[in-house]
Amino acid sequence: MSGYVKPEFVVLLIMMVPGAVGGWLAANRARNVIGWCLLCALFPVFLLVIYFHKPLREVPGKFRQCPNCREFLKWRDTVCKYCNTEQPSGS
Known part of the structure; x- marks a missing residue:
């Protein structure tokens, strides 16, 4: 079964990208990196919130x-x- 990707890994990958971007944006705005990373990983719409938030x-x-x-x-x-x-x- 080569080429088979487990769904758990796909979900993890989909959550990691918004989480990493949210953490990077939070660091650039002097905000809590871990909190925003978790929040953006669970709810990617919060990327817009942190993007438009002032530092x-x-x-x-x-x-x-x-x-x-x-x-x-x-x-x-x-x-x-x-x-x-x-x-x-x-x-």
Whole structure:
């Protein structure tokens, strides 16, 4: 019976991919990696939730906070899209 794949392994693989992506997104947003990994593995729709969620704090290389309006911006943005303030290049 070569080529036969057990259904348990297929389900495990289907759960591992959203779980890994959810954990990676949570790490980039300074959130609980294990919790979001399990939540996304069981309910993949939560990938959308974590994707659109703002970070809890600054994440070096990913997100920083505008000194004027305190909104989170992507690290490479030079102008705040909320208040149009020029961002310092040193942060």
